[in-house]
Amino acid sequence: MFFVVTGNTGNGAVAITCDSAAAAVEKARSLIAEGVRDVLITDADGLQHAPADFDRLFVAIPADTTPTA
Numbered sequence: 001m002f003f004v005v006t007g008n009t010g011n012g013a014v015a016i017t018c019d020s021a022a023a024a025v026e027k028a029r030s031l032i033a034e035g036v037r038d039v040l041i042t043d044a045d046g047l048q049h050a051p052a053d054f055d056r057l058f059v060a061i062p063a064d065t066t067p068t069a
Contacts, residue, residue, distance in 0.1 A: 001044045007036035025054055 003024035005016045014036065018024040024041045028051040031039050040048045 003044070004042045005031065005039065006042065007031050007039040009036050021054070025051060028054070 001020075003018045003021060005018060005024050005027045007014050007028075014031070016027055016031075018027055021043075028039050028041055032051065039051060041051060041054045042048050
């Protein structure tokens, strides 16, 4: 699956492709810290997510918290 992180700078638009959700969130946060505006993460289905929302969509449950019967 791939993800595209986009945003706007004073010099124009930027678009960066990432191979994982974690990499996309990391890159989005980096761009925001650099002052890039309107940062969005687009997933393979074409859905766009703001970085704060994206974090919630890809929360993984740690293996050691799996319920047992």
